Amino acid sequence: MDLKGIYTADTRRYDDSQALYNRCGKSGILLPKVSLGFWHNFGGNDSYERSRKITHFAFDHGINHFDLANNYGPPYGSAEETMGSLIKDDFRPYRDELFISTKAGYDMWEGPYGNWGSRKYLTASLDQSLKRMNLEYVDLFYSHRYDPDTPLEETLQAMADIVKQGKALYLGLSRWPLEALKFADKYLRERDVPLLIYQGRLNLLDRSPKEEGILDYCAEHGIGFISFSPLAQGLLTDRYLNGIPSDSRMAKEHFLKSKDLTPELLKKLKAWNEQAGKRNETLAEMALSWILSQKGVTSVLVGASSTEQLEKNMKCVHAEPFSSEM
Numbered sequence: 001m002d003l004k005g006i007y008t009a010d011t012r013r014y015d016d017s018q019a020l021y022n023r024c025g026k027s028g029i030l031l032p033k034v035s036l037g038f039w040h041n042f043g044g045n046d047s048y049e050r051s052r053k054i055t056h057f058a059f060d061h062g063i064n065h066f067d068l069a070n071n072y073g074p075p076y077g078s079a080e081e082t083m084g085s086l087i088k089d090d091f092r093p094y095r096d097e098l099f100i101s102t103k104a105g106y107d108m109w110e111g112p113y114g115n116w117g118s119r120k121y122l123t124a125s126l127d128q129s130l131k132r133m134n135l136e137y138v139d140l141f142y143s144h145r146y147d148p149d150t151p152l153e154e155t156l157q158a159m160a161d162i163v164k165q166g167k168a169l170y171l172g173l174s175r176w177p178l179e180a181l182k183f184a185d186k187y188l189r190e191r192d193v194p195l196l197i198y199q200g201r202l203n204l205l206d207r208s209p210k211e212e213g214i215l216d217y218c219a220e221h222g223i224g225f226i227s228f229s230p231l232a233q234g235l236l237t238d239r240y241l242n243g244i245p246s247d248s249r250m251a252k253e254h255f256l257k258s259k260d261l262t263p264e265l266l267k268k269l270k271a272w273n274e275q276a277g278k279r280n281e282t283l284a285e286m287a288l289s290w291i292l293s294q295k296g297v298t299s300v301l302v303g304a305s306s307t308e309q310l311e312k313n314m315k316c317v318h319a320e321p322f323s324s325e326m
């Protein structure tokens with residue numbers, strides 16, 4: 001930023017393009033191998049200046065994909081408001097270089113129409129998201145979770161219509177089971193709005209999308225895959241190897257709980273950390289490089305509470321693939 005507080009992006013931000021991007025399935029879109037998520041650290045209760053610094057750092061290093069959801073905060077909606085301020089303050093001139101996603105699927109407002117997968121909810125939610133983010137369209141709109149009660153045709157047709165109305169350019173699914181993913185893939189393909197990407201939790205500690213066949217399905221059908229919580233919310237870093245820092249996510253005891261850090265888990269993390277040291281890498285770097293080496297993976301969607309964390313995590317794009325039997 002210059003002395004007047006005006007942000008100008010680093011002119012070298014695409015110098016490392018060859019290493020930085022992966023094609024997203026069989027599509028025209030390249031996504032950064034490391035993307036940035038706004039679930040934590042970008043809400044109304046967080047420092048705007050810190051959120052701004054992290055986002056500038058990301059974009060200055062070629063990370064142009066920012067992932068949001070209607071309910072990210074806290075309070076709900078406030079991470080999107082942060083993005084709206086960033087667009088207004090800094091990123092308007094760079095809008096066409098950004099790939100911004102949002103989602104709807106979890107509880108967002110009171111009453112029967114503020115949750116799950118109805119046409120009513122998805123349409124209203126995206127309209128609200130666009131307002132909060134100061135955007136005319138998002139690049140990617142996700143169904144945030146599978147709804148067992150709403151007919152899949154209703155959810156998917158609403159999503160296809162959202163693209164046809166120009167409110168989103170591409171569609172994605174998050175946390176849908178394999179059979180529903182297959183149905184959605186066929187349904188949307190037949191309506192000429194093919195699924196761009198699937199978002200699921202894949203990391204060294206949770207390999208379910210691989211075990212359940214979701215990764216293989218995506219790879220075989222030209223759908224990209226982006227891994228959320230690739231560091232298991234910070235467990236797969238050096239953050240908790242010597243106790244629980246007071247400024248950490250685990251110290252908040254909400255989404256990541258101290259009871260989950262069992263002696264067995266800590267032993268495993270320490271062994272991986274040692275292995276990473278032998279590779280001249282941090283545990284985070286090694287954990288991310290494992291994900292990126294899995295067939296069909298497009299990107300790891302990290303969170304960060306500082307630019308230093310993001311800087312460390314970005315190194316994984318140059319790391320040797322790590323193959324883990326543990």
Ligand SMILES: NC(=O)c1ccc[n+]([C@@H]2O[C@H](COP(=O)([O-])OP(=O)(O)OC[C@H]3O[C@@H](n4cnc5c(N)ncnc54)[C@H](OP(=O)(O)O)[C@@H]3O)[C@@H](O)[C@H]2O)c1
Pocket residue numbers: 036037038039040041067068144174175199200227228229230231232233234235237238239247248249250284301302303304305306308309310312313
């Ligand atoms: N689709 C879904 O249902 C879903 C669910 C969850 C997340 N997501 C998406 O995935 C994104 C990432 O999720 P996540 O935040 O759980 O990801 P994560 O990358 O697994 O965890 C991020 C946290 O790990 C710690 N960390 C990161 N890098 C570090 C490093 N180098 N050294 C030490 N600590 C480090 C930080 O914790 P501290 O804050 O303690 O510093 C950071 O906030 C979200 O923002 C969201 O966009 C989607």
